[in-house]
Amino acid sequence: MHTGERLGRLVAAGRVVASALPVDTNPVPSWTHLTKVDPEDDKRLPLLYPRYLRWTDAVAVGGSTAVTPTNTEATFALLSAVDRPVFHEPSDPTHVTDRTMDAAAFIAIPQVLNGSTDAIVGDLGAGIERVRERLAPAMVEERVPWWTPGVVRDALADAATTWLLATAAFEAYVVQNPDSAAAREAGVTAEDVLGPAEAARRAMVADRYLRAPVVYIEYSGTFGGMDAERVVEAVDGAVSRSRVWYGGGLASRDDARAMLEAGADAVVVGDAFHEIASEERAIFDRARDALPDDASRATVADWLSDAAAGDTAAAAYLSTVPGVADPTATAGRLLVDTVTVWLRLRAVAAGTASDAALDRAVSAAGVRGAGPAEADEAARRWSRAALGAVGGSATEPLATQLSPAGDR
Structure with a gap:
């Protein structure tokens, strides 16, 4: 037996032993709630998005339509x-x-x-090719001296490719809404929608053969209801290591609880988060002539009791987070803060307030950190994005647009 073959068998044996041990070897943390932020230019963030995202466990950046390298980079800049x-x-x-x-x-x-097949193999091959041909050589170019021999650079780039792929987390998707953009991208038709038994079989392959850290049951903008519960339950019973995530149409506590109780380790919320910004557009339009720039929180709260009465998009999003005990009350406080900060920023944009007023507005927003330079820079980035939105047009809502123009 060759040395390489022996080593390969030892590695395989080590994986089997590790999977049998009573320890969690999954590289993806055990989260319960995730928020997905879409870089598409038409998607907007709530003004106080850092405050809302304190309630989620992690944030995923990605989308299926109108996503570009430029707006993806801008999204990451804002989310810093x-x-x-x-x-x-x-x-x-x-x-x-x-x-x-x-x-x-x-x-x-x-x-x-x-x-x-292209969605399973072709896209993955294109991704590996991009890592090997562009990203890994760029990493080497940045980190090694110019006089390093080409043969050494090639070896380092090959090692960097292996490292980058080893540190990536492969998500095994089951796309269940054939009318969605995700389904069109992946070639999923109505005939490809899986029942519980077939979904469980494919999840076993993902878990035990592909060793995917995540099996993602995706209904893409629609709530799967009882059908999704049965699929999630079957998949949960089929995997031993993979995390089971559910995403699609979540907009209430009952929706999220149903999927978690069916066996999902985490629920993923996207549209409900972006809808807060649409709600803010209507609120800001009504507040424009109704409230002065220096209105107190109490005045804003009284006004909002009529202007945003009843169910709100902010409460719907927060209701999907298991850790939020009273989503309606929490959303109410955040909306009061949002309008109060918007009024202060409007005054700065109009030139009727000092830079100190901007500092107070940023502090009120709860974005500024207590000391680290990185936190202060994040606060400044947030305030520039916010002012860019409010200063662009008298009719534009102060809801940050994910585009280079919004990050100034």
């Missing part, structure tokens, strides 16, 4: 103001750049288990 892990879930290899790699906690590479 958030004190939660932020990872990258690219839908195309070109979305991964040197800047996103530096900013992301890790890269999550989707593998669609019920899509076309």
Whole structure:
């Protein structure tokens, strides 16, 4: 037996032993709630997005439509103001750049288990090619002296390719909404939607053969209801190491609880988070002539009791987070803070307040950190983005747009 073969068998045996031990060897943390932020230019963030994202466990950056390297980099720049892990879930290899790699906690590479061959193998091959041909050589170029021989550079680039792929987390996707953009990208049709038994079988392959850290049951913007519960329950019973995530149409506590009780380790919320910004647009338009720049929190709260009465998008998002005891009350306080800060920033943009007023507005927003230079820079980045939005047009809402123009 050759030495390489012996080594390969030892590594395989080590993996088997490790999987049998009563320890969690999954590199993806055991999260319960994740928020997905879409870099698409038409997607906006709530004004106080760092405050909302304090309630989630982690943030995923990715989308299926109108995503580019530029707006992906801008998204990561804005999310540097958030004190939660932020990872990258690219839908195309070109979305991964040197800047996103530096900013992301890790890269999550989707593998669609019920899509076309291109979605499973072709896209992955394109991603590996991009790592090997561009990203790994760029890493070597940046870190080794110019006089390093070419043969050494090639060897280092090959090692960097292996390292980058080893540190990526492969997500085994089961796409269950054939009418979604994700399904179109992956070649999933109505005939490819899986029942519980078939989903469980493919999850076993992902868990035990592909060793995917995550099996993601994705309904892409629609809530799967009882059908999704049965699929999640079957998948949960089939895996031993992989995390089971559910995403799609979550907009209430009951929705999130149903999926967690069915066996999902975590729920992923995207649209409900972005809808807060749409709600803010309407609130800001109504506040524009109704409230002065220096209105107190009490005055704002009284006004909001009529202007934003009833169920709100902010409460719907927070209701999906298990750790928020009273989503309605928490959302109410955040909306009061949001309008109060917006009024202060409006005054700064109009030139009727000093820079000290901007500092007070940033502090009120709860974005500024207590000391570290990185936290202060994140606060400044947030305030520039906010002022860019409010100063652009008298009719624009102060909801940060994920684009280079929004990050100034």
